[in-house]
Amino acid sequence: MKNGSKHHGVVVPMVTPVTPGGELDEPAIERLVEFLLAGDVNGIFVLGTTGEGEPVPRPLARRLVERTVAQVRRRVNLAPHVEGIRC
Numbered sequence: 903m904k905n906g907s908k909h910h911g912v913v914v915p916m917v918t919p920v921t922p923g924g925e926l927d928e929p930a931i932e933r934l935v936e937f938l939l940a941g942d943v944n945g946i947f948v949l950g951t952t953g954e955g956e957p958v959p960r961p962l963a964r965r966l967v968e969r970t971v972a973q974v975r976r977r978v979n980l981a982p983h984v985e986g987i988r989c
Contacts, residue, residue: 911944935973945979
C-alpha cells in the first residue's frame with residue numbers, strides 16, 4: 903500500500919443486476935458478489951464505471967448498496983457511487 907492508503911490490488915466494477923421487469927435482482931447480487939470474491943478481488947465498485955450510476959433510480963440504487971454491503975460483510979473494500987443517496 904502506498905502512502906498509507908487502504909486501497910490496493912484489484913477493484914472491480916459490479917454490474918447492477920435487474921430482472922426483466924426492471925426490479926433489483928436481489929438473489930443475483932448474492933451470486934455476483936460471491937463470484938467476484940471467489941476471484942480474489944480486493945474491492946468492489948458498485949454503481950460505477952459500467953455506466954449505470956446516474957440512470958439507476960435512487961430507491962433501487964440505495965437497495966443495491968444496502969444488499970451489497972450486507973453480502974460483502976467487510977471481506978473486501980466496497981466503493982459505492984452514492985452521489986445523492988443518504989445511507
